[in-house]
Amino acid sequence: xxxxxLAQTCSSRGTIYDSDRQGRSIFPGIGGASLRTAVGxxxxxxxxxxxxxxxxxxxxxxxxxxxxxxxxxxxxxxRMEELVRSLIERTGIAPAACAGxxxxxxGFIDTDAGxxxxxxxxGWKNVRVRDPLAQALGLPVHMENDANAxxxxxxxxxxxxxxESALCITLGTGIGGGVILDGQxxxxxxxxxxxxxxxxxxxxxxxCNCGHRGCLETVASATGVVRLATERxxxxxxxxxxxANLTAADVFAAASRGDSVAQAVVAKAVEDLGxxxxxxxxxxxxxxxxxxxGMARAGEALFRPLREAFGRYALGRVADVVTIVPAxxxxxxxxxxxxxxxxxx
Amino acid sequence: xxxxxLAQTCSSRGTIYDSDRQGRSIFPGIGGASLRTAVGxxxxxxxxxxxxxxxxxxxxxxxxxxxxxxxxxxxxxxRMEELVRSLIERTGIAPAACAGxxxxxxGFIDTDAGxxxxxxxxGWKNVRVRDPLAQALGLPVHMENDANAxxxxxxxxxxxxxxESALCITLGTGIGGGVILDGQxxxxxxxxxxxxxxxxxxxxxxxCNCGHRGCLETVASATGVVRLATERxxxxxxxxxxxANLTAADVFAAASRGDSVAQAVVAKAVEDLGxxxxxxxxxxxxxxxxxxxGMARAGEALFRPLREAFGRYALGRVADVVTIVPAxxxxxxxxxxxxxxxxxx
Numbered sequence: 001x002x003x004x005x006l007a008q009t010c011s012s013r014g015t016i017y018d019s020d021r022q023g024r025s026i027f028p029g030i031g032g033a034s035l036r037t038a039v040g041x042x043x044x045x046x047x048x049x050x051x052x053x054x055x056x057x058x059x060x061x062x063x064x065x066x067x068x069x070x071x072x073x074x075x076x077x078x079r080m081e082e083l084v085r086s087l088i089e090r091t092g093i094a095p096a097a098c099a100g101x102x103x104x105x106x107g108f109i110d111t112d113a114g115x116x117x118x119x120x121x122x123g124w125k126n127v128r129v130r131d132p133l134a135q136a137l138g139l140p141v142h143m144e145n146d147a148n149a150x151x152x153x154x155x156x157x158x159x160x161x162x163x164e165s166a167l168c169i170t171l172g173t174g175i176g177g178g179v180i181l182d183g184q185x186x187x188x189x190x191x192x193x194x195x196x197x198x199x200x201x202x203x204x205x206x207x208c209n210c211g212h213r214g215c216l217e218t219v220a221s222a223t224g225v226v227r228l229a230t231e232r233x234x235x236x237x238x239x240x241x242x243x244a245n246l247t248a249a250d251v252f253a254a255a256s257r258g259d260s261v262a263q264a265v266v267a268k269a270v271e272d273l274g275x276x277x278x279x280x281x282x283x284x285x286x287x288x289x290x291x292x293x294g295m296a297r298a299g300e301a302l303f304r305p306l307r308e309a310f311g312r313y314a315l316g317r318v319a320d321v322v323t324i325v326p327a328x329x330x331x332x333x334x335x336x337x338x339x340x341x342x343x344x345x
Numbered sequence: 346x347x348x349x350x351l352a353q354t355c356s357s358r359g360t361i362y363d364s365d366r367q368g369r370s371i372f373p374g375i376g377g378a379s380l381r382t383a384v385g386x387x388x389x390x391x392x393x394x395x396x397x398x399x400x401x402x403x404x405x406x407x408x409x410x411x412x413x414x415x416x417x418x419x420x421x422x423x424r425m426e427e428l429v430r431s432l433i434e435r436t437g438i439a440p441a442a443c444a445g446x447x448x449x450x451x452g453f454i455d456t457d458a459g460x461x462x463x464x465x466x467x468g469w470k471n472v473r474v475r476d477p478l479a480q481a482l483g484l485p486v487h488m489e490n491d492a493n494a495x496x497x498x499x500x501x502x503x504x505x506x507x508x509e510s511a512l513c514i515t516l517g518t519g520i521g522g523g524v525i526l527d528g529q530x531x532x533x534x535x536x537x538x539x540x541x542x543x544x545x546x547x548x549x550x551x552x553c554n555c556g557h558r559g560c561l562e563t564v565a566s567a568t569g570v571v572r573l574a575t576e577r578x579x580x581x582x583x584x585x586x587x588x589a590n591l592t593a594a595d596v597f598a599a600a601s602r603g604d605s606v607a608q609a610v611v612a613k614a615v616e617d618l619g620x621x622x623x624x625x626x627x628x629x630x631x632x633x634x635x636x637x638x639g640m641a642r643a644g645e646a647l648f649r650p651l652r653e654a655f656g657r658y659a660l661g662r663v664a665d666v667v668t669i670v671p672a673x674x675x676x677x678x679x680x681x682x683x684x685x686x687x688x689x690x
Binding site: 108164165177179181186187188189190191192193194195196198199200203210211212271275278279280282283284285286287312313315316317318320321322 | 453509510522524526531532533534535536537538539540541543544545548555556557616620623624625627628629630631632657658660661662663665666667
């Protein structure tokens with residue numbers, strides 16, 4: 001039975017995607033040699049994404065379920081456990097043959113204790129994740145901050161694959177970041193390394209969720225772009241942009257159609273992002289900078305001016321050796337990176 | 346013969362310092378057990394410093410000679426070789442028993458090729474350092490950027506000893522920086538990692554030697570402090586500071602005596618330095634920040650407000666786990682760090 005149809009047969013819910021990686025089966029007993037696999041989980045405010053990923057970083061099956069944050073941690077952990085079981089079942093692998101589970105969590109975590117210390121999006125405080133899940137599943141469970149997991153995913157099987165060092169950012173509502181060194185994510189003393197979204201660019205700037213002002217996130221995220229555009233609309237500047245339901249994509253689209261206000265907003269956000277990335281690059285000196293998240297879909301309309309801005313602020317010898325590229329794993333970066341925690345602990 | 350007098354007998358030039366590390370001799374055959382040693386060299390614009398350092402990071406003997414940059418690379422390399430021979434001779438160790446030589450170089454280096462690519466201070470371009478020195482001495486030779494070597498020194502035997510991660514900066518004419526992870530210096534893709542002195546704080550700020558504007562170095566180095574003070578003197582502000590021969594130490598001294606202009610200059614420089622260190626810490630998330638260089642001698646007049654400023658800009662969970670301390674090795678950090686390259690390659 002071909003891989004895809006096997007997986008489709010097993011499917012009972014959620015999004016499904018299968019890959020047979022050039023015909024080589026990951027299922028022991030079906031086809032040729034098998035690769036080790038692990039489960040990656042990406043806990044988000046709206047969805048919990050899960051995937052079985054092989055040791056080459058290829059997604060075998062994936063699935064997502066609603067988070068239902070309001071039901072509380074026990075319910076979420078129970079359904080996370082079910083999700084893992086379902087994913088493993090769909091691959092036909094004996095659970096014990098799975099290398100383990102990696103979980104990316106959108107908040108502050110304590111990996112020594114296996115605890116999610118604070119997850120604002122879903123209202124968690126000091127939730128034990130690792131041990132309950134490991135005991136229920138009989139598998140090793142690893143945890144990582146979600147931005148770090150996404151960076152690890154791009155390094156494992158995405159745009160930064162094979163790169164000895166990388167600075168990865170996700171441009172979404174906020175700006176997440178992760179630093180990859182020798183294929184490993186830099187965790188730092190409190191799992192906060194790579195938090196480039198909160199470097200203070202403008203000490204007197206707009207208030208940020210983190211409690212400070214003028215963070216990179218306030219000027220160069222999708223939220224920042226919308227805020228800058230809204231300010232100009234409110235000042236009565238002449239633009240096709242409408243204040244209601246405005247998105248960063250609207251602003252990029254208007255800029256591409258020649259709207260001068262939208263162009264000014266994009267130019268300012270990109271200039272700041274270029275300076276922010278240059279700051280990060282002067283400190284990490286990576287070979288690649290990977291930019292993902294919704295805003296990265298603007299493509300060359302973002303990347304061309306971004307590379308120029310970066311060059312205006314990075315040291316020459318830092319800029320000489322680095323390339324700035326779009327992320328390639330999209331929303332899968334988190335599950336792929338999380339799986340790597342279990343595949344190569 | 347006691348260690349100190351042995352070394353004094355061998356002395357023929359330069360500064361001399363000896364340590365017998367609680368009576369344990371490093372000289373084979375003299376006293377008790379011996380420790381492995383290596384030679385660390387710190388090439389500077391004015392002096393070449395050298396030291397024999399043991400595997401615990403203790404300086405056994407040290408010596409410095411003038412650089413005489415005007416005599417060219419061959420002459421400098423020859424005298425560097427003589428310095429190494431002299432240092433080893435003074436310890437009484439057989440040259441072959443020395444683990445090797447580490448050289449810190451104040452410029453851009455290519456460690457793969459063993460070449461000093463560009464050293465502005467002493468006018469070097471593409472000077473082969475490693476192989477000629479290794480062949481002449483019959484010892485392995487390692488190279489590192491001088492700021493990275495200083496950071497490595499503080500991690501090996503100074504303020505960051507035993508710390509799993511550190512951000513080290515040197516506040517002098519410029520601002521040098523180095524990142525330590527797991528006891529190793531982070532080199533980056535082109536040996537530029539840790540260049541926090543050149544993160545652009547003010548895009549429209551003062552011109553920096555690097556070609557950009559408003560780098561941290563332009564506002565928070567000794568040069569930056571003097572520039573800020575001079576601007577205020579020239580504007581006719583009422584102060585005891587004199588424009589001629591003004592130093593950063595003068596500004597700190599005047600500030601401590603209550604001079605309001607000096608106080609404003611110090612406050613501004615420290616605020617910017619705090620923000621710059623917070624930026625670096627948000628990215629690296631270190632357990633310690635070590636501040637060395639001439640300006641660090643201002644002591645708590647610098648460190649108290651610096652810690653406060655840092656707290657205004659660093660993420661809470663980054664600030665919670667980090668301490669900001671003065672460097673402890675002073676001008677020896679470079680030779681100690683360079684020696685570590687050879688002791689633990």
